Amino acid sequence: MSNPFSNHFFSYPRKEVHMRKKISLLGATGSIGRQTIDIIHSNPEKFELESFSAGMNINKVREIASVHQPRVVSVMRREDAQSLKTEFPSIQFVHGDEGLLEVAAHTNSDVLVNAVIGSVGLTPTMEAIRVGKTIAIANKETLVAAGDIVMAEARKHNVPILPVDSEHSALFQALNGENVKRVNRLILTASGGSFRELTREDLTRVTVEQALAHPNWSMGNKLTIDSATMMNKGLEVIEAHHLFDMPYDKIDVLLHKESIIHSMVEFEDTSVMAQLGSPDMRVPIQYALTYPDRIQMQNAKPLRLEEIGQLHFEKMDFVRFKALALAYSAGKEGGTMPTAMNAANEIAVGLFLKGTIPFIRIEEMIERIMDAHQTIAHPDLQTILETDSLTRKMVYAMVELII
The missing domain is CATH 3.40.50.720 (NAD(P)-binding Rossmann-like Domain)
Known part of the structure; x- marks a missing residue:
């Protein structure tokens, strides 16, 4: 297991840039x-x-x-x-x-x-x-x-x-300077989204307005719906696999409702490195722009753990959050399967936001597409683009048959 930019230790090259x-x-x-x-x-x-x-x-x-x-x-x-x-x-x-x-x-x-x-x-x-x-x-x-x-x-x-x-960003910071061969697992935290307290039966009756009411983060509509289905976390699992060259059996997801610990890395010696902060997307954005340096964050709320008091964690329920299970399955299969899954999700979320399909059908449509998809193991970029386009057409055709 190796980082694409170094032999053993996780870091990126420092590039010469302009004064600004x-x-x-x-x-x-x-x-x-x-x-x-x-x-x-x-x-x-x-x-x-x-x-x-x-x-x-x-x-x-x-x-x-x-x-x-x-x-x-x-x-x-x-x-x-x-x-x-x-x-x-x-x-x-x-x-x-x-x-x-x-x-x-x-x-x-x-x-x-x-x-x-x-x-x-x-x-x-x-x-x-x-x-x-x-x-x-x-x-x-x-x-x-x-x-x-x-x-x-x-x-x-x-x-x-x-x-x-x-x-x-949290994983990147926790891994910086570490020997990636000594990583036991990456732990992505998940808030659970707008419907984290609801059962699957409850999900059959939810509205667009309810789905867009995220408890912690201010995000765009598509991302907020992905958070509610937990597909957002599934996409992050696949992204982490590629960013950190980590096999899927070493990437876990943990429910953490407060969104204070943004993710963690567990090493072979049982040490766990975590990055904490208030839910403010400007922090990881700014770090990506200033890396390898840090600068003061303007108008930011510092994290005060004494004010929070407690942090809560729960094991992820893959039956309740089926979209996350679908994403793991797509990632492990690889090839064009994640492409098809992602395209199906984008169209299904758009249809839900328009009121065309109910919330619970988002993951149903993704699963149907994945079941029908014939995976190409080692696609080139043109094949990826063609798979994306064809999958979108298939989802629209599926909706016509369902409605």
């Missing part, structure tokens, strides 16, 4: 994107926003462009890009899939923060790796859909893949 790190950001108007912007804005001597992408929240695009004056901005629609160009003539505006690639591979930036939702982040990340950018990855789906390919490309170009998710 120049940041390219995919998904600037989403939850992680907005918090990344906040960190850049709070530390102008450390960071500069070089380029960013957004969808159709054009008012937010105007706000970010006006304050930060990046060189390149990508939006979803051509007409929005043309309109914005008249307002900001000094900025290059691009659009669509090609626009994402332009932002990701922009030559003047040092770091790409991938904060988009879904597998749309895969191809831009590959482009950024090929031009030698450090990748700060908050987009789980990129590694879930094509982790073997992404990590191989990163090794080829000697590019660090720095985790932004709180759980993977």
Whole structure:
């Protein structure tokens, strides 16, 4: 078992960068994107926003462009890009899939923060790796859909893949400088999401509004639903497998409702290293941007354990949280199976958010897709993309038959 960037000890190479790190950001108007912007804005001597992408929240695009004056901005629609160009003539505006690639591979930036939702982040990340950018990855789906390919490309170009998710950042910090051959297991903690107290019978009656009411974290809609199904944790298990080159039988999940311990590493001598902190996504985002250094976090609430008093832990119930079991199964099978599982989940979550299917059917549709999928063991990138596209069509066809 070896880390892709060192022989025995877990660390990433220190790369020479500009006096201020120049940041390219995919998904600037989403939850992680907005918090990344906040960190850049709070530390102008450390960071500069070089380029960013957004969808159709054009008012937010105007706000970010006006304050930060990046060189390149990508939006979803051509007409929005043309309109914005008249307002900001000094900025290059691009659009669509090609626009994402332009932002990701922009030559003047040092770091790409991938904060988009879904597998749309895969191809831009590959482009950024090929031009030698450090990748700060908050987009789980990129590694879930094509982790073997992404990590191989990163090794080829000697590019660090720095985790932004709180759980993977915690593991990264706990492993830093450690001999990975002495790891007994990685322990990902899970809050349990919006429905952690409900039975499976209860889940048949839950609403979209209830599902979006996460008890601890402020996240985007898709991520919040994934947390409620526990698929989010399943995606994190697969991501941890790729990030830390760890077999699945050494990756555990522990229910921890307070979200104070973000994850842990247990070593062969029974020592357990944990990273703790208040539930604030800006902390792992900032660490990915400042690594290997740390800087003061602006307007942050320090962790006061005496105020919390107690922390609670429970063994994970794989029957209750079936989506987590499906993710383990997909990860262990490998090949194109995680790609199919991820694509099915993305479409099923979208259908639930629109009110087309009930909550409990999300995992049912994922399981049907996995049962029908013929796994390709060693896919190339084109096969991954084709599997993703075909699976999405299959889910929509399945819905037509069910409804």
